[in-house]
Amino acid sequence: MHRSIRNVLGLAAASAVIAVGLPALATSASAxxxxxxxxxxxxxxxxxxxxxxxxxxxxxxxxxRGTVYExxxxxxxxxxxxxxxxxPGWLCGYVQVRFENEDxxxxxxxxxxxxxxxxxxxxxxxxxxDNISVRVCYWDNHHAAKKYCGRxxxxxxxxxxx
Numbered sequence: 001m002h003r004s005i006r007n008v009l010g011l012a013a014a015s016a017v018i019a020v021g022l023p024a025l026a027t028s029a030s031a032x033x034x035x036x037x038x039x040x041x042x043x044x045x046x047x048x049x050x051x052x053x054x055x056x057x058x059x060x061x062x063x064x065r066g067t068v069y070e071x072x073x074x075x076x077x078x079x080x081x082x083x084x085x086x087x088p089g090w091l092c093g094y095v096q097v098r099f100e101n102e103d104x105x106x107x108x109x110x111x112x113x114x115x116x117x118x119x120x121x122x123x124x125x126x127x128x129x130d131n132i133s134v135r136v137c138y139w140d141n142h143h144a145a146k147k148y149c150g151r152x153x154x155x156x157x158x159x160x161x162x
């Protein structure tokens with residue numbers, strides 16, 4: 001008989017702990033979610049992008065990744081790193097960044113990385129921007145032309161609600 005009383009008391013104590021503990025856990029979980037949501041929405045659109053890739057050449061591809069953001073003056077910045085691994089010496093990794101405004105005018109900037117060691121940092125900026133896109137290619141040093149380009153990827157698009 002003592003054993004069943006102990007079991008009942010133990011079960012009652014466990015139920016009380018669960019009943020008291022669950023609301024506290026739910027409160028802390030919702031507070032953590034609210035904090036995460038508030039911190040994520042404090043940025044307008046600071047955004048990481050990539051990896052984006054060129055097309056394959058003999059099993060190798062150039063790649064790039066980076067960030068896009070708007071500064072206090074309203075200028076848009078795209079920065080990142082370009083990698084070129086395992087390509088022949090006459091091919092270089094090549095990244096293009098295109099800034100477009102609402103009139104359809106665009107400006108395209110590029111960076112090139114030759115050789116398989118390390119990466120190259122790039123940073124471009126522009127004002128009056130509605131869309132920003134990035135693509136990765138190879139640069140053919142023999143013909144001074146881009147080759148094996150991947151697709152254009154939008155890294156920023158305006159709402160159009162301005």
